Amino acid sequence: MTVCTRREFMKAGARLAALLCLSPAAAPKVAEALSQLSQGNAPLLWLQAQSCSGCSVSLLNSDHPTPADLLTGYISLVFHSTLSTATGHVSMEVLNTSIAQGGYILVVEGSVPLKMPEACVVGGEPVTTQILRAAQGATAIVAVGTCAASGGIPAAENNPTGAIGVPEFLESNQIAKPIISIPGCPAHPDWIVGTLVHVLEFGIPELDDQYRPRVFYGRRIHDQCPRFADYEREKFARNYGDEGCLFKLGCVGPTTHADCTTRLWNAGTNCCINAGAPCIGCTSKDFAREAKFAFYRMNEKM
Ligand code: SF4
Numbered sequence: 001m002t003v004c005t006r007r008e009f010m011k012a013g014a015r016l017a018a019l020l021c022l023s024p025a026a027a028p029k030v031a032e033a034l035s036q037l038s039q040g041n042a043p044l045l046w047l048q049a050q051s052c053s054g055c056s057v058s059l060l061n062s063d064h065p066t067p068a069d070l071l072t073g074y075i076s077l078v079f080h081s082t083l084s085t086a087t088g089h090v091s092m093e094v095l096n097t098s099i100a101q102g103g104y105i106l107v108v109e110g111s112v113p114l115k116m117p118e119a120c121v122v123g124g125e126p127v128t129t130q131i132l133r134a135a136q137g138a139t140a141i142v143a144v145g146t147c148a149a150s151g152g153i154p155a156a157e158n159n160p161t162g163a164i165g166v167p168e169f170l171e172s173n174q175i176a177k178p179i180i181s182i183p184g185c186p187a188h189p190d191w192i193v194g195t196l197v198h199v200l201e202f203g204i205p206e207l208d209d210q211y212r213p214r215v216f217y218g219r220r221i222h223d224q225c226p227r228f229a230d231y232e233r234e235k236f237a238r239n240y241g242d243e244g245c246l247f248k249l250g251c252v253g254p255t256t257h258a259d260c261t262t263r264l265w266n267a268g269t270n271c272c273i274n275a276g277a278p279c280i281g282c283t284s285k286d287f288a289r290e291a292k293f294a295f296y297r298m299n300e301k302m
Pocket of ligand 1: 221222226229244245247253273
């Protein structure tokens with residue numbers, strides 16, 4: 001297990017304070033939150049419902065802290081059905097003991113198969129039941145990824161599982177716990193780690209009407225886009241790889257809220273629009289749910 005020094009916590013705290021748009025003076029408090037996570041004072045239970053595990057993989061793409069430091073030094077990840085080294089009944093005992101003790105942050109990745117609980121079963125228990133059981137002892141519940149936030153791809157038209165997002169599921173079961181959604185297909189690792197730290201040290205971050213932290217989802221992609229000047233001048237790309245605004249290739253940046261174009265992905269390397277791909281609106285509530293969503297649309301006639 002990685003043991004982090006105070007200096008390392010302070011360095012990580014300074015970086016996370018920046019990604020949360022906090023002043024440098026907040027760095028010690030953020031470092032303290034990381035320290036709490038590492039000591040197991042704030043355990044995390046990570047349940048997976050109908051998901052591709054892409055958001056777990058995205059979390060492992062965290063660069064500062066690195067995946068190894070994140071999992072062994074900063075986060076007390078008590079249960080995760082994919083990353084757990086324990087298997088079978090040993091793994092389920094860990095989950096059940098943690099639920100009995102309570103006091104954890106519950107993370108759910110994936111959508112809830114409301115009409116077909118048998119579509120997603122973990123340790124012999126439908127995930128629908130498991131989420132409700134785990135929600136009881138949680139101090140806060142974080143829906144990671146668009147599937148968990150609003151149904152996502154599993155909720156596409158004609159899916160027989162009746163997939164819905166975690167907030168809707170909890171509300172319909174009268175679970176009155178603080179809920180945060182971190183949509184994205186996948187969610188950015190900064191959004192996940194930053195939200196967890198904020199919950200621990202500063203409480204629930206300011207949220208919009210879809211439970212999304214405003215610090216990450218407060219502005220439209222369009223308003224922070226490096227191709228915005230092209231949009232204003234009506235200089236539109238006609239083919240992939242062209243210069244110019246990607247609107248006529250199906251870009252939904254004008255209606256999508258996230259900070260991808262300024263935060264960038266893969267350790268600050270790039271984002272969809274910078275690479276010449278239109279924004280497909282993966283943080284949107286309606287992402288992939290209806291066949292008419294831009295993700296599926298043929299190029300507009302130009
Ligand atoms: Fe807006 Fe998309 Fe054009 Fe960027 S590429 S200016 S987000 S329409």
